[in-house]
Amino acid sequence: MEKGFHLIKTCEGARTGELITPRDMVPTPTFLPVGSQGTVKTLIPEEVKDIGYNMVLANTYHLYLRPGIEVVAGLGGLHKFMAWDGAILTDSGGYQVFSLAPLCKIEEKGVKFRSHIDGNEHFFTPELAIEYQEKLSADIIMVLDVCTAYGEGFEKTQRAMELTHRWAERCHKAHKNQNQALYAIVQGGVFPELRRQSAEYLTSMDFDGYALGGLSVGEPKEVTFSIVEQTVTLLPEDKPRYLMGVGSPEDIVEGVARGIDIFDSALPTRVARNGALFTGEGRCNIRNAAFRRMDRPIVSGCGCYTCRTFSAAYLHHLFKCEELLAYRLATIHNLHFIHNLMENVRNAIIDGTFSRFREEFWLRYQPTDEQVRVSQKQKWLKSKGRELDSGSAPT
């Protein structure tokens, strides 16, 4: 297979299409389970496939530190190493250096950082980021970008963005393996003017896809989606759009509504390991005593292995005992929930009923986070002439 993207249909801003990778065709909108260290935590590759995923995300930063790029390359590349025959997108390490490394110094040439594992010093350049991702033999690779924290001022954000642009050019130049798709990352923080400049600058070069970086890093959800909405209008229609690090059910629905094609996030698997299980009404905490004797699955009718096999009471028991199987069964459920959501989203777009889908989603779904609930759900309900019955679960 070649690399590419075919847009199939749009519906009130939402789009469905096909992402072509050398390994597989990935229907969009899609969500990528996160396997930073070459493993989707707790699962074997067959389980990830069985849930329905054929593309995952791995992290150059993590694999560079452990086991080392040369080790993975020497063992035949990342697909063989982790026994995954689907597609792989690797993040460049830009965000991880910024968010995980205890010390991170950005220069024109590249970024100096200390490992979060042993404190040893390392240096990444745009050229090395491309080289590493080529050696990992990922199907989609990312440019090295410069991230800024939420709350950073205009000028510092602007300088980071401009360096991101120069690094994007160097990545573009260094990128030789045309079987690998290379995506640029639009930066510019929460400043619409910078986001516009960044989108215009990067789309003037020919990248295989465009990502939105530096979002969902602490800013209010309203700001996130306002930036997404504005930026997406500046991106080419015929290229995939990737909202990095975003992947709660509610954020996926809102991202799709604004024309996003690709999502990734550790959230579904991370909250699963904390005992937060997705349901159509929002997250439930399986440790809650209400589940102690519950002789039915977490979600009645759910098709995931966990719900088909075990009662909520059993899962509750495993979590109370801190049994390792708990984290695995919860991960399966949450990844299945998200996969099912993506499938429903795609079908709604195909059927031209996405707007009704979104409305029905919000009528049932109760986000965990108070801020999200107030800002997003209330806004949505108000626009429909309804009031939020705050504090009580929707029926």
Place this chain on the structure above:
Amino acid sequence: MEKGFHLIKTCEGARTGELITPRDMVPTPTFLPVGSQGTVKTLIPEEVKDIGYNMVLANTYHLYLRPGIEVVAGLGGLHKFMAWDGAILTDSGGYQVFSLAPLCKIEEKGVKFRSHIDGNEHFFTPELAIEYQEKLSADIIMVLDVCTAYGEGFEKTQRAMELTHRWAERCHKAHKNQNQALYAIVQGGVFPELRRQSAEYLTSMDFDGYALGGLSVGEPKEVTFSIVEQTVTLLPEDKPRYLMGVGSPEDIVEGVARGIDIFDSALPTRVARNGALFTGEGRCNIRNAAFRRMDRPIVSGCGCYTCRTFSAAYLHHLFKCEELLAYRLATIHNLHFIHNLMENVRNAIIDGTFSRFREEFWLRYQPTDEQVRVSQKQKWLKSKGRELDSGSAPT
């Protein structure tokens, strides 16, 4: 199916047979994976079955404390609770009360103990132990016994043994569900005279099987197997013999050689989670740097999922990163190794070549523990006119 045991063949002390349970026929000698809390740690029931096991062990003590006997019973019994359709043997809790509870006071009527989880006080009697195991709906259940620590003197051990006998009688009397097999537990510490008394006393009653308890609790291996050897001669030929809490590869081979039919131990799964993987040459530590780039499975030709799918380098990487998948893949390998060992043991007995099998096992296998190596391997090799090449791995 009914309950029972058929002896098929004996070969130089070792025996092979069929253990009949209401769920399944279990070929012996057999090893039971330990699922104390209603889960073989890290694995789903299908994986345990796929490896080849059709009987597991669960613990009354653990399930009594969490989630509670009534909860499991209310959910349809232990098989349904843990989605396991094979056979289940439950331990009575006697050993756990003695080894896990922070405070344990033995009276004629029963044992008062504090939970190792929250310190709350509980009371077990022989009658309650039977009632709980009936409610869990296990296929094989154990009498409540009184355990003594290694190093305890003759008189204290004798008193504990005598109370074990009176409790065994009370268990026998309380045992109503004739679909469940009830096994007695021979005690008597490291004193041959007490072991003889215990075996004679308990075999004078009609139990479905006889276990050897209070062994492998710190005494030298020579003592363990000397006691096993002597006790087994006092047990009826037509009843299964169960060596409780013993399950390293070397101990299984030596137990089988002395006529043991059933083994259980958390050792194979516990050491797996510590990164100790079984090989024909002994345990290897997968965290060792030698595995960092090893592009072949832990054990070449091993048929387990882990070895068929991943390189030793990948497993090494997962352990170094403390990825949860590591513990699962290592567990699969070690349980497969033991299952394979049991199959080879049974075949050797059927073929009348067990003695050669045992010799070949010891020529390759290097136990981890120095004491075991010296006492057991040297003894074996000496009896064959060979000397132990101590310190170097056997070829």
